[in-house]
Amino acid sequence: MSEGGPVLRVAVLGCGSVGSQVVRLLQEQAEDLAARVGAPVELAGVAVRRIDAPREVEVPPGLLTTDAAGLVARDDVDLVVEVIGGIEPARSLILSALEHGASVVTANKALLAEDGPTLFEAAEKAGRDLYYEAAVAGAIPILRPLRESLAGDRVTRVLGIVNGTTNFILDKMDSTGAGFTESLEEAQELGYAEADPTADVEGFDAAAKAAILASLAFHTRVTASDVYREGIADVTAADVASAADIGSVVKLLAIAELNDDAVSVRVHPAMIPRSHPLASVREAYNAVFVESQAAGQLMFYGPGAGGAPTASAVLGDLVTVARNHLAGSRGVGESAYAQRAVLPMGETRTRYHVAIDVDDRAGVLATVAMAFSEHGVSIQTVRQEGRGADAQLVVVSHEATDAQLSATVEQLRGMEIVREVTSVMRVEGRDE
Amino acid sequence: MSEGGPVLRVAVLGCGSVGSQVVRLLQEQAEDLAARVGAPVELAGVAVRRIDAPREVEVPPGLLTTDAAGLVARDDVDLVVEVIGGIEPARSLILSALEHGASVVTANKALLAEDGPTLFEAAEKAGRDLYYEAAVAGAIPILRPLRESLAGDRVTRVLGIVNGTTNFILDKMDSTGAGFTESLEEAQELGYAEADPTADVEGFDAAAKAAILASLAFHTRVTASDVYREGIADVTAADVASAADIGSVVKLLAIAELNDDAVSVRVHPAMIPRSHPLASVREAYNAVFVESQAAGQLMFYGPGAGGAPTASAVLGDLVTVARNHLAGSRGVGESAYAQRAVLPMGETRTRYHVAIDVDDRAGVLATVAMAFSEHGVSIQTVRQEGRGADAQLVVVSHEATDAQLSATVEQLRGMEIVREVTSVMRVEGRDE
Incomplete structure (x- = not known):
């Protein structure tokens, strides 16, 4: 690098598990980063809540500040990395950074899923980049492929395992036969689940990521509140065993589909065939599985969380954003919106797996089949197993609307011959 | 788009299975492409060998030309898509296009693996982009993630299944127990293998891709002739069964590793554990499996060939290159080279699986173990199975240099107690 040439100055907001790894990589990879950016990349400051808090990386004391608002407004800051998380003050800081001419890299899924358009418009107005690869699926490059590599193709469907905590729990249930509570406790002991696991277990985290994936895949605006959401707290060992019986495995999926011109975006547990690439995650x-018209089926796999993996994604964005900043150009932005309707869950087409304990007498199967047929639901397979005085019926339906399917289950629950509907779960993923 | 604004004019060289799909997508996706590029994208011409040849897409007759050299030299061509393949005339046409100020997108793995640096220098000198996502693993976005998403990380290892024909054959052998010849014939019947399957079966195709992957992953220059190469023609049903016995599967792998400052690049069949993400391909x-310091383990999966998938990758590149062309900027180029030594295969550290038919008498295991030890090779596991008058020993070694391992096998072959060394294969991939 020639002396006196341009230097890229980076402010990092937050120095927790991700922020500290970003600061570490900025220091350790300084030479490589300079070569790839085309100019030295310098740390301008690190905003923290308390100067004297313990942290995983050594920051030169002069660079630490508790005045995040002051840091992003500084003239000598070219690039702001936001890894505080949450809605405020992250949103105000990002907006201020853009207004002051900095480009921004963020890992903030909650903010993007709640109020992405406000941020994108601010970036557009400022003529700056706002990149956020780290917000979905940690280190896995998925936003860039969706936005850039598939820019000449038409994505039709995205199926993602985007929450590591729930995948760990469901994988444990599948491999050991354990129940949900026991598996959650193991995840907590191993540090895969937090003491309050609500955000993960109830699907809130996955729903935020689903909103971001759907927005990018279909060039439209989807917020977290548009996403239909069911968590995994009600998944039982019996559900997991039922899935195994039909050669499937239960996963919490984030699903975004294009149906004509509307999108369907949802997060719920589903059975997928073991031969499906997502089953081996x-x-x-x-992992994120993408179906597109020309490319066909793609999958992107990797660690979805953790300080170092997330920091890797932040640094990848940082290199591109820094190059654009130097060149005075912008990357592919979010400008090309075609606002699409979000389909209500009731109108979304899906398939159900239903296990029913029934009286073991003649005509039961016909009666149950009639209930499906009355709601316009076609049955793909039905299996009947005698169990002494009662029997179990396992039905897998063809595609129907979620409203038709849930009405069918409602009717089954009220039928005299039905002792109990023991398992209801959606089925996704063709047997590849 | 405002009338009279800029228009991006694209010349397509070649109209075979990929070229015809590129032309089709340019026409069908015109509106989406214009929105993403920021200007209309128009077909300026399509260079073909014969105007009246049958083709899969309708091209307005005025746009067809047999004069490819004239087409790339035209002033009104902004962007050249090269999908002819092979070394010449592709190289001369790309160089001429760059000299005349066009940016280039190519799917030409053979040319890039043989003479990439010449092309990269020409692009650098012309201040234009040269993108080639489609050259490796078809539709799978792998070059862009390596070059951009992981730009702030340090890649240490790339393991790829980058040839669909050989993966189809090996998968068939694994699932049916059939031999190589029979599986190759089935692949040929189904159109997965060509009448002359040499380029695929002998690993030439995978070696070209390995060279490109290694160059990008380690920011160095590796050509196809630097790549150690073994094909799959000698893989037997017994090898595949031996792999199954140790919970593994045989895959043709393209491997690029960073060892200190040298790189090791090789293509050969190897046993990998069934729990490894690549085993389910x-x-x-x-699929391409990437290990990096911060991100950890990533995998990219999808169709590796075919007209439409490859065209999807070409169009993804085209959108980025077109945006850069309009902005007068360039994407992340190949500028940051650190020329690294390529390690000879003999010095590459690897592991061997060796199956040996031996006389079933006392002391045989000790004698065989001694042969390994004399060459400095440590044994990880050994399994002995009686088979009437003789016995089989199956040895899996710890890591040693390939020279030490092949010398050990050489010695085993000459030993009196050894009837036959029935299977020798490298072992890759930790049990994940």
Whole structure:
């Protein structure tokens, strides 16, 4: 690098598990980063809540500040990395950074899923980049492929395992036969689940990521509140065993589909065939499966969380954003919106797996089949197993609307011959 | 788009299975492409060998030309898509296009693996982009993630299944127990293998891709002739069964590793554990597994060939290159080279699986173990199975240099107590 040439100055907001790894990589990879950016990349400051808090990386004391608002407004800051998380003050800081001419890299899924358009418009107005690869599926490059590599193709469907905690729990249930509570406790002991696991277990985290994936895949605006959401707290060992019986495995999926011009975006547990590429995603790993018209089926797999993996994604964005900043150009932005309707869950087409304990007498199967047929639901397979005085019926339906399917289950629950509907779960993923 | 604004004019060289799909997508996706590029994208011309040849897409007759050299030299061509393949005339046409100020997108793995640096220098000198996502693993976005998403990380290892034909054959052998010849014939019947399957079966195709992957992953220059190469023609049903016995599967792998400052680049069949993400890559699919310091383990999966998938990758590149062309900027180029030594195969550290038919008498195991030890090779596991008058020993070694391992096998072959060394294969991939 020639002396006196341009230097890229980076402010990092937050120095927790991700922020500290970003600061570490900025220091350790300084030479490589300079070569790839085309100019030295310098740390301008690190905003923290308390100067004297313990942290995983050594920051030169002069660079630490508790005045995040002051840091992003500084003239000598070219690039802001936001890894505080949450809605405020992250949103105000990002907006201020853009207004002051900085480009921004963020890992903030909650903010993007709640109020992405406000941020994108601010970036557009400022003529700056706002990149957020780290917000979905940690280190896995998925936003860039969706936005850039598939820019000449038409994505029709995205199926993602985007929450490592729930995948760890479901994988444990599948491999050991354990129940949900026991598996959650193991995840907590191993540090895969938090003491309050609500955000993960109830699907809130996955729903935020689903909103971001749907927005990018279909060039439209989807917020977290548009996403239909069911968590995994009600998944039982019996559900998991039922899935195994039909050669499937239970996963918490984030699903975004294009149906004509509307999108359907949802997060719920579903059975997928073991031969499907997503079925082999074990433990706390994440993966995103993409179907597009020309490319066909693609999958992106990797660690979905953790300080270092997330920091890797932040640095990848940082290199591109820094190059654009130097060149005075912008990357592919979010400008090309075609606002699409979001389909209500009731109108979304899906398939159900239903296990029913019934009286073991003649005509039961016909009666149950009639209930499906009355709601316009076609049955793909039905299996009947005698169990002494009662019997179990396992029905897998063809595609129907979620409203038709749930009405069918409602009717089954009220039928005299039905002792109990023991398992209801959606089925996704053709047997590849 | 405002009338009279800029228009991006694209010349397509070649109209075979990929070229015809590129032309089709340019026409069908015109509106989406214009929105994403920021200007209309128009077909300026399509260079073909014969105007009246049958083709899969309708091209307005005025746009067809047999004068490819004249087409790339035209002033009104902004962007050249090269999908002819092979070394010449592709190289001269790309160089001429760059000299005349066009940016280039190519799917030409053979040319890039043989003479990439010449092309990269020409692009650098012309201040234009040269993108080639489609050259490796078809539709799978792998070059862009390596070059951009992981730009702030340090890649240490790439393991790829980058040839669909050989993966189809090996998968068939694994699932049916059939031999190589029979499986190759089935692949040929189904159109997965060509009448002359040499380029695929002998690993030439995978070696070209390995060279490109290694160059990008380690920011160095590796050509196809630097790549150690073994094909799959000698893989037997017994090898595949031996792999199954140790919970593994045989795959043709393209491997690029960073060892200190040298790189090791090789293509050969290897046993990998069934729990490894690459083991679940079936049929003609491709996948690239990447290990990096911060991100950890990533995998990219999808169709590795075919007209439409390859065209999807070409169009993805085209959108980025077109945006850069309009902005007068360039994407992340190949500028940051650190020329690294390529390690000879003999010095590459690897592991061997060796199956040996031996006389069933006392002391045989000790004698065989001694042969390994004399060459400095440590044994990880050994399994002995009686088979009437003789016995089989199956040895899996710890890591040693390939020279030490092959010398050990050489010595075993000459030993009196050894009837036959029935299977020798490298072992890759930790049990994940």
